[in-house]
Amino acid sequence: MPNYFSIRRSDPPEERISISDRGTDALMNILLLAASELAETESQKRMTVWLAEHDRKRGRGTMGFCIAEMPWAAESFAADKRFLVAVTDAASQQTGWEKLDYRPNSDALMPMLRWFRKAFFRLQPADVNPHALESWLADMEPDDPALNGYPRCPRHGIYLSWCGCQICNS
Numbered sequence: 001m002p003n004y005f006s007i008r009r010s011d012p013p014e015e016r017i018s019i020s021d022r023g024t025d026a027l028m029n030i031l032l033l034a035a036s037e038l039a040e041t042e043s044q045k046r047m048t049v050w051l052a053e054h055d056r057k058r059g060r061g062t063m064g065f066c067i068a069e070m071p072w073a074a075e076s077f078a079a080d081k082r083f084l085v086a087v088t089d090a091a092s093q094q095t096g097w098e099k100l101d102y103r104p105n106s107d108a109l110m111p112m113l114r115w116f117r118k119a120f121f122r123l124q125p126a127d128v129n130p131h132a133l134e135s136w137l138a139d140m141e142p143d144d145p146a147l148n149g150y151p152r153c154p155r156h157g158i159y160l161s162w163c164g165c166q167i168c169n170s
């Protein structure tokens with residue numbers, strides 16, 4: 001089953017990227033290693049936890065998503081966009097890969113990272129779902145890691161979501 005990623009929900013199919021299940025697991029592993037290393041602000045930690053929820057094994061089924069549906073906050077839009085571009089660069093530079101017990105297929109992952117880098121770069125404030133952050137927070141259980149100090153996996157160092165550690169799970 002491919003997983004589909006796009007900038008906006010309304011984007012035509014040729015602008016989406018489709019990634020296999022195994023590719024999606026590895027892509028999320030390396031994005032989370034980089035994001036957990038780089039996240040400094042509350043909104044950047046939230047973005048990282050949101051990504052971690054897209055855990056194909058434990059999370060919400062098919063794991064594609066639209067970048068416009070991430071929990072963007074108007075006041076930190078530009079900084080968070082720069083953060084996510086930097087996350088794709090850090091993932092390309094294999095940040096944290098030594099924590100994995102396998103060797104990610106760099107040749108296969110690089111085109112995906114390039115797609116995400118460009119997509120984050122191209123995203124405009126008008127593309128964003130203005131209610132995504134509010135409704136995501138409203139749906140959280142009180143014990144959600146994002147409401148409890150952003151705990152990390154002791155083994156992999158990445159932020160946990162309600163699914164647990166995406167790397168342990170995959």
Ligand SMILES: [Zn+2]
Binds near residue numbers: 154157
């Ligand atoms: Zn882990």
